[in-house]
Amino acid sequence: MSSIIGNTERPNNALNARSCLQLLKISELQLSGDIDNLDEVWSEFRQIIAASKSHPGYSLSRLSDFLDEIGKIAPQSPKFDRLTDDLAEAFSAQVSNEEDGKVYLQRGLQKLEKDLHFDVIVMLGKAEPLLAALDHREDLIRAQLAISQAYQQSGLLRAARNKALFVQFKTTAPQSVSQRWFWEQWRAFWRPVWGQDRSRIVKR
Structure with missing residues (x-):
């Protein structure tokens, strides 16, 4: 060699x-x-x-x-x-920018698996603007839902809720991803905040 x-x-x-x-x-x-x-x-x-x-x-x-x-x-x-x-x-x-966005997406998901929540937010924050093209919308949504989960697990509950609801709203736009795919991703990334955690969100 x-x-x-x-x-x-x-x-x-x-x-x-x-x-x-x-x-x-x-x-x-x-x-x-x-x-x-x-x-x-x-x-x-x-x-x-x-x-x-x-x-x-x-x-x-x-x-x-x-x-x-x-x-x-x-x-x-x-x-x-x-x-x-x-x-x-x-x-x-x-x-292309979309490809380097995918690099950040994969690194962010690796960190999410290890519960490195603040690192996830930083890494996927770099991915978001690079994945903004319409033909990479699914990757963008995965990044945003992962950020939402990282916010939640870091205790930033209002930020987590707002990010998740924003992504849900964006998927209703024309030419968006299929609703079935979106809800599969939602279940995979977003863990709904109920009980005491929900009351904390409402009071803020």
Whole structure:
């Protein structure tokens, strides 16, 4: 693999080989239980992304798919968050704003799974304006409902309720998503606030 990495005549192959090498390192660190030393891997991926800007033949989409899965083992890593920013920026330059919005969406959902509520709000707040195009409305709604859930779990009940009701209102507009799909997403993300929590919302 080292010979491929050092082959300057085929830069896309070299970047792919560097990516594969980092995936092998991740597997080794996981097997040894040494996942605290993943920061060097994230730094190397950032260098790969930087190098890819001058080599558009390198597949950012494939790398994004890898990172969607890998990121689950590092939900609290600031260096992985910076890697997410780099990937989104590269997508914006190479593909479209909608694609880098999806990068932030996936990272935000990873953090939601680990109950990192304030991180979710920040990450998905970056995704919202990038997913505003009509053909990505479903991704936008998923992001907004996830933010609503993060607000609720952080104790920001009025903000949670307002965000969820706003999303519900937007889905009634012409050319919107199907109501059946919306309510499936609603059940998945939004946990209705009843009982004492509901009374707290009403009194505010």
